[in-house]
Amino acid sequence: MTRQRALIVDDEPDIRELLEITLGRMKLDTRSARNVKEAREWLAKEPFDLCLTDMRLPDGTGLDLVQHILQRHPQVPVAMITAYGSLDTAINALKAGAFDFLTKPVDLGRLRELVATALRLRSADSEELPVDSRLLGESPPMKALRKQILKLARSQAPVYISGESGSGKELVARLIHEQGGRSEQPFVPVNCGAIPSELMESEFFGHKKGSFTGAIEDKQGLFQAANGGTLFLDEVADLPLPMQVKLLRSIQEKAVRAVGGQQELVVDVRILCATHKDLAAEVAAGRFRQDLYYRLNVIELRVPPLRERREDIAQLTEVMLKRLAEGPGLSPARLDSEALDKLKSYRFPGNVRELENMLERAYTLCEDDRITADDLRLADACGTSENGDASLAQIDNLEDHLEDIERKVIMQALEETRWNRTAAAQRLGLSFRSMRYRLKKLGID
Structure with a gap:
């Protein structure tokens, strides 16, 4: 079986030897270079699974090598070796595309962990992740x-x-x-x-x-x-x-x-x-x-909001409705064209989570497994126009309308804090006593 290979780039012989010995004990073949020029020559001659490079080199910097590898050998992870305390340098290396960084003096335990992680990386043969039921959308x-x-x-x-x-x-x-x-x-x-x-x-x-x-x-x-x-x-x-x-x-x-x-x-x-x-x-x-x-x-x-990728709504609704029908004796519902048009024109302040909750409610209320625009209850869901202003035609009672808004805001805060009432109260700027009163008044258990 072909052993994995690492390229070590450092102008200090002691550092090169230390890295060669450590990686050799991890069953890796190593090649060493003293500068950017030699490193590029090795990269042109042989394939590598990992590169370790010092930041300061006689004929350039480690960042120069990172950029070269990203352009010519993007599948090779590059780890940067920086001076102790050079956090800004390390961050610049990460932003440039380095896989990770080590500081001098090199901690051998940390080095072994870094190398093991780099070698576990999957080969990036495809340009993007496979589409699955968790990350949908072709927009x-x-x-x-x-x-x-x-x-x-x-x-x-x-x-x-x-x-x-x-x-x-x-x-x-x-x-x-x-x-x-x-x-x-x-x-x-x-x-x-x-x-x-x-x-x-x-x-x-x-x-x-x-x-x-x-x-x-x-x-x-x-x-x-x-x-x-x-x-x-x-x-x-x-x-x-x-x-x-x-x-x-x-x-x-x-x-x-x-x-x-x-x-x-x-x-x-x-x-x-x-x-x-x-x-x-x-x-x-x-x-x-x-x-x-x-x-x-x-x-x-x-992460884009749902309103910036409205063309994905049809695919999202289809998958979500199939998921809702996974229970025994259930059949998937379908949206009629008017309902789908309504969804595509809705602003979705709650994004994908709101769409999922909306479909779950509509699936429960619909007749003959057919979801209509009325089943979606978009007026109840927002009570607002695209600009966020409430339509007077939709308000029958101001007190009830304000209570609805308060209920939605509190429910959102509870969901985001996983139903921790203390944390939800802090997020809304309320005392715990005030939060408890509002929950009781609004009938939220």
Whole structure:
């Protein structure tokens, strides 16, 4: 069986020898180059499965080599070796397309983990992900999104996934994880807005028995649970500022310390994050740390809202209705042409999640497995025009209309915080007592 091959590029003989010995023990064949010119010559002569390159080289930089490999040998992952503390340099390398980075002096355990992850990457023979029931759509924005997911899956760079509520940000994060070298390791999603602030440090980093009242045993944190895999921070803008400081340090040091613990634990975690808020605006308003923003937003991936890909609605509805009919004795419903036209002209503030909820309700109410425009109840769903203004013809009673709006807003906050009432109240700027009163008044259980 042909052994996998790595190209090592560094002008320091000691570093080259250290890397050759370590990779040789991992059963890899290695080739060494002292500069960019020699590296290009090796790449032209032989195929490689991995490249490790220093940033500073006699005739150029590691970034020059990254760009050359991306253009000529895009299937080869490139890891950058940078000086200790050169975080800006490492981030620039990731933005340029490097797979990951190491700092000098090279930690051999970290090196072995990086190499193993790089070699697990799937060969990118196809240009985009196969279309399945989770990421549907043939519109230009969706085709572009699938291509971006495949590229990002071949990197270890932190990714900031932006998009409106209900647009599918967690699904995109899962696909990045599943298509990458960490696919066999854990994917751990966490909704940052659903964790009470006083429990955040324990939830993220774990705690030791007796470290605080109620800590009756050691507990593993989310970072430890995701070790070797991916940690997805959903609604990251909801993190309080003190927790942002601790999160930044853990990401930079690649280590965590449990509450009440004395030693730091090294963790190998890829960070993906998302929020429906404008994170740059949160930074400008002083609610989100700029240094953490730059650390998380190495690469931004935007998930398009449903109204920007209306041509996908027919395919989405067909698949969703088939899924609703998967129970015993159920038959799939169909949309009549008028109902489909109504959906295509609707603004969908709740995006794909709203479409799914709307179809589930219509499927329950329709007759003879035929969904009409009336079954969709679009007037009830929005009560607004395309511009978001309520039509007076649709309002019979102002108090009832305002209650409907309040109910929808509260339900959305509860869904986004996975029915954590405390977190939902914080998101809406309400006290818990006020939230409890409104839930009782509106009949929300």
